[in-house]
Amino acid sequence: MTAPATATAIREATDEDWAWRMLLQGCDHLRLLLSRRDGSEAAWEAAPGPTGHTGFDTLLAALAAHEFQAAGREPPRSIRSRTPWVPKHPFLDQAEIIEQTPDYLARLNVFVPNRDLTTA
Template sequence: MDKDSQAVSELLNRALAESGLSQAAFATALGTSASRFSTYRSGRTKPTAQFVLRAGRIAHALHAAREYRIMTAPATATAIREASDEDWAWRMLLQGRDHLRLLLRRHDGSEAAWEAAPSTTGQAGFDTLLAVLTAHEFKAAGEDPPEWSKVKALSDPWVPKHPLLERDEIIEQTPDYLARANIFVPARDLVTA
């Protein structure tokens, strides 16, 4: 392996270690497959300079988020997937969204932790909702949303059960940006203290 390829391999290995994720999870976070990432790390395939820089930036942000116990998109998806019930899944979703808001207010690059694409929550509705909320928060902060958050609307409407509202009331009280994704959640249910 030539010196430049060796240096790229070392940079990617350091980024993987700093991210705190498995190779498969870090590859997902970067929008590639574990096998492709492995070929980059071994030097068999040359990644773009943009990919290498992005890997380092995201790994650094993931490390900082973990150190300060700030949820990231991958951590939020995992928390939703591992939630003991749907109420806890909603709490994890909103806590993750609130952590994203904090990072976006800092204007120091730490929001890169949310550029890391998450694995699935195990439910299409929550996967899409996490993506749509993330894109909405980035746009509200005047930032470009991460690629992974640019998703298509659900094919069928998702109207989670509500303890107080009927289906029509839920639909009526849903913000437009969620309705466009075929997700129906009252705006007040997205408010946190």
């Protein structure tokens, strides 16, 4: 998946659970492309476009930038601070979500527990 394809998949998701899956799948694909070191990660340098939800827009950009940084690469410039977003969580209250959010997301006013950002 590319950044635009991931944004489109999130926008077209029929429910929020599917949107989360598309977000994480896109980030998994980016991590794979970055690990190849063959230039294929350039597909993620294009702005992803709107997902239809400002929280997902910010989170997608932040996670993409984080993956680039983790691979020792310059991240895309599409990150902007937005209105704080704390998605509802089935097990945690708002304070717990904020406490368990990685710093790189908290700086962007997006609050998601670290454990919810990985796939099995």
